[in-house]
Amino acid sequence: MSKTFEGQVMIVTGAAQGIGQRVAELAAQQGARLALVDRSPLVHEVRSSLEKLTDVIAIEADLEQFEGAERAAAEAHAKYGRIDILVNNVGGTIWAKPYEHYAPKEIEAEVRRSLFPTLWGCRAVLPYMLEVNKGSIVNVSSIATRSVNRVPYGAAKGGVNALTACLALENGDRGIRINAVAAGGTEAPPRRVPRNPAEQSSQEKIWYQEIVDQTVSSSLMKRYGTLDEQAEAILFLASDRASYITGTVLPVGGGDQG
Numbered sequence: 244m245s246k247t248f249e250g251q252v253m254i255v256t257g258a259a260q261g262i263g264q265r266v267a268e269l270a271a272q273q274g275a276r277l278a279l280v281d282r283s284p285l286v287h288e289v290r291s292s293l294e295k296l297t298d299v300i301a302i303e304a305d306l307e308q309f310e311g312a313e314r315a316a317a318e319a320h321a322k323y324g325r326i327d328i329l330v331n332n333v334g335g336t337i338w339a340k341p342y343e344h345y346a347p348k349e350i351e352a353e354v355r356r357s358l359f360p361t362l363w364g365c366r367a368v369l370p371y372m373l374e375v376n377k378g379s380i381v382n383v384s385s386i387a388t389r390s391v392n393r394v395p396y397g398a399a400k401g402g403v404n405a406l407t408a409c410l411a412l413e414n415g416d417r418g419i420r421i422n423a424v425a426a427g428g429t430e431a432p433p434r435r436v437p438r439n440p441a442e443q444s445s446q447e448k449i450w451y452q453e454i455v456d457q458t459v460s461s462s463l464m465k466r467y468g469t470l471d472e473q474a475e476a477i478l479f480l481a482s483d484r485a486s487y488i489t490g491t492v493l494p495v496g497g498g499d500q501g
Contacts, residue, residue: 247482249274252323254315256306256364257332259285261431262383265470266330266477271296273478275328278319280304282311283436298323306333307355312363320371328481329368332383333360334399337439339451342394353395356438357385358402365410369419376418381480382407384425386494386501391457392450400425404492411490420489422480427496428458428467463498 253270257263258279267279267289277299279286290301302318304311320326334357338349345353361382372378384407385400387393407423414421443451459465476495479485494500 246274247478247484248328250276251327252276252278252319252325253328253330253481254278254280254319254326254364254368255330255332256280256315256360257334257383258289258301259283260435262426262429262470262473262477263330263332264289265474266332267293267299269471269474269478270481271299276323278302278315278322278326280306280315281333282306285435306360306363309363309366312360312367316364316367316371325375326368326371327378329364329378329380330383330477330481331361331364331380331403332477333364334358334383334385334396334403335438336387336393336396336454338447339392339454340447341392341450345395350395353393354399354402357396357399361403362406365406365421369410369414372419373414373417378419379481379485380410380419380421381477382421382423383477384423384492384501386425386427386458386461386496386499388425388501389461390454392454407492408490415489420480420485422485422488422490423492424473424476424480425492425494425496425501426468426473427462427494427499428455429470429473430467431470458496458499461499462496466497468495468497 253275259281304315384403411421
């Protein structure tokens with residue numbers, strides 16, 4: 244395994260499971276020093292599993308609030324003295340249903356979950372990167388900006404795409420690259436902490452299956468991706484191999500452009 248990130252400090256949010264955990268695992272193998280952030284205490288298990296590979300800390304924080312993101316960035320910087328890379332990975336559909344069935348509070352909750360952690364993460368980390376005029380941010384977006392039964396989530400991820408473009412424009416001549424990966428449907432183990440712990444009704448199961456069917460149908464490869472396929476794309480954009488790429492939203496959905 245190449246040491247692509249040797250000596251670099253990477254913050255990975257939403258690192259307790261799924262794509263975030265796999266990004267952390269591969270980055271550790273490639274030499275990154277890690278600050279793993281999640282509001283679930285499961286993040287400490289991921290830290291323990293990586294301690295033999297690299298220097299790693301785990302931080303419990305609620306990234307839907309700026310105070311959580313600010314504290315996480317400060318703790319990472321205090322530990323390592325620098326922040327080279329930020330992977331903003333928090334987000335995910337909470338409910339799956341046609342838009343007219345969403346309650347106003349549910350719409351707000353979807354936006355808080357899938358837009359604000361990225362807004363706050365960038366705001367908390369940028370000042371540290373600007374001190375040295377160097378850094379790379381990768382925001383995890385989604386091809387669900389063109390999807391069914393998850394309009395609020397799609398709107399939130401559209402916001403992630405827009406903030407990626409705007410931040411790249413502001414910071415391109417200041418040594419900081421900002422890109423996004425628009426992740427497609429991804430095969431992953433069952434979530435240990437579900438986004439929505441309530442049991443789905445029979446109708447909700449039908450609506451969710453419509454998402455699955457549409458995702459597979461929209462993919463030119465007619466399948467879901469793997470955790471590695473998502474994580475490798477994220478790490479490419481985070482690395483110096485992508486040194487002349489910024490302001491880009493890279494769809495990783497088997498040909499589905501979102």
